Amino acid sequence: MNKRVLSKNTKMISHYFEHDADIGIIGRGSTIERAFESAAEVVFAIVTNLETVQPDISVAFEFEEENLEFALVTWLNLLLGKARELGMVFCHFRIHRQGNLWQAEALGEKWHADLEHGVEVKGATLTMLSVKQIGEIWEARCVVDV
Amino acid sequence: MDLQQLHQIQPYLWTLPLKPGESRKEVLLYGSKPLLESMDDKVLEQIANVASLPGLVSAAMTMPDAHWGYGFPIGGVAAFDAEQGGVISAGGVGFDISCGIRCLRSKLNIQDVRPHLSTLADRLFHTIPAGVGEEGLLKLDTKQLDQVLLGGARWAVQQGYGREADLEFIEERGCMAGAVPANVSELAKKRQRGEMGTLGSGNHYLEVQVVDRIFDTTAAQAFGLQENQIIISIHCGSRGLGHQIGTEYLVSMAKAAGRCGIHLPDRELACAPIKSPEGQQYIGAMNAGINCALANRQILTHLTHETFMEVFPNSELETLFDVSHNTCKIEKHKIGGKSRVLHVHRKGATRAFGPGHDTLPERYRAVGQPVIIGGSMGTGSYVLAGSSDNPAFASASHGAGRALSRHQALARWHGKQLIGELAQQGILIRSRSMRGVAEEAPGAYKDVDLVAEATEQAGLARRVAFLRPLACVKG
Helix, strand or coil, rough: CCCCCCCCCHHHHEEEEECCCEEEEEEEEECCHHHHHHHHHHHHHHCCCCCHHHCCCEEEEEEEEHHHHHHHHHHHHHHHHHHHHHEEEEEEEEEEEEECCCEEEEEEEEEECCCCCCCCEEEECCCCCCEECCEEEEEEEEECCC | CCCHHEEEEEEEEEECCCCCCCCCEEEECCCCCHHHCCCCCCHHHHHHHCCCCEECCCCCEEEEEEEEECEEEEEEEECCCCCCCEEEEEHHHHCCCEEEEEEEEEEEEEEEEHHHHHHHHHHHHHHCCCCCCCCCCCCCCHHHHHHHHHHHHHHHHHCCCHHHHHCCHHHHCCCCCCHHHCCCCCHHHHHHHHCCCCCCCCCCEEEEEEEEEEECHHHHHCCCCCCCEEEEEEECCHHHHHCCCCCCCHHHHHHHHHCCCCCCCCCHHEEEECCCCHHHHHHHHHHHHHHHHHHHHHHHHHHHHHHHHHHHCCCCCEEEEEEECEEEEEEEEEECCEEEEEEEEEECEECCCCCCCCCCCCHHHHCCCCEEEEECCCCCCCEEECCCCCCCEECCCEECCCCHHHHHHHHHHHHHHHHHHHCCCCCCECCCCCCHHHHCCCCHEEEEEHHHHHHHHCCCCCEEEEEEEEEEECC
């Protein structure tokens, strides 16, 4: 698990882009998987201040998807769905790709009143959706509905 | 939006001329020059894409409050004929299926409420689950949720939430036919287990308002509205369940479109022929999502009524109307003098049946359907009535429409400061999210007065009353 501590949410400003009604998010990393993990952090940083979330509970899941861009949307929506189903907020993410199979793990804690209330993210969309390599960096982006 | 590329047909109606070699149906944009000028160019691109979908009838249209959405612009209206290969589009319905506004009228007036407004706002904030992480009091298992998805607001009334009389003033009488809970995934149902009777966040709200101005006394009388009367508006939708349906079907329809021979200019326009198995499956799930939203607003209505009773014993809240603005409904419309059955997509657009429509409650039949344009928390909202000569498949605007992105708003306003400024204007805000308040700053929205005026001038609906905000619970 990538245990690196997130920088303050405000320092993540370069991970967002403009959309009229909602919010564009950008995840970046040295591999596709790291870019997906970064995208998940960016999404959950809209929900709360991730620095204050404890990675106490682990949730594992997997899904199949051959298309990289649909995989990004599926990954983010499964995370948001699991978080809501379990009443949790996630702060650390790991995903591993083996062919079309994506194995994922998210760590976080149950939602409680002491956590900073951000904005609920309802889901990732296909708008401005792209997963591409720019130089040595992979970039995963889409608009999330809030 | 650069108006040079448009042709003005009437003072409040514009069209986008076809470019050489372009193959699509007509595009119609309703609104005033200033409103259209303030729209993002993406609106035009998106509605032109909609006009290229198979089986579109007449034209793809945008309402005066249109803004950049997902595939479809928000404020987009498009009707399709199943018999002509018409499609159903998850993007044309939106993620928050059946998001809408429940409007309640009280017998209280501003003088009754003003001295107790702070207490009322606090009590509502305490009672209404709102914002990220907040769960409702109800915890439903899958079997119970299936009953919600079949029964809608009718289910909620049967469980003791609200009154039978509410149902008459909800679209579809509170229960959307054709719902198929089996077409809704387990994850969608799991997401919803704790979310019945919750407001959500983003642009959702519960607002206490006062009737500030009457425009149409006859319609106002039919709607039971008079100046200084207290009104409550609840804006929310189908919560996590609706979104899960939207996202899952969007991906599956995007993949299916190629198999069905449909060229998608934008993947977010993902659609399937209405008569295809994929199309029918989505329609069953979407109708279930509509019932989820109707039940949700019914439970919130009940919680609101109970809270009012605590602060104002014996107070009565009646449902004025409940109208959805993210739907696809099967309706009959006259096209070229012939009645046709169409699938009318309204993405961020309100149904606005005119006087005499047989689905309207008898009380409103002579004046037309109540149409609610929700504004920002600092400006106000409008109640309108559907026009008999509505040219847009009986559709009208649904809100003010954003002028600034959430990011721009966040950079410009601070939640706490904004709450203080609004309090000085006599508007009380209750929210756990200062970020959410800043993103929803009144200055981030277009002028709702211009939207309502353009809606009337374009012949979409007639202004009946202006509602001024007094207290707002935000997620």
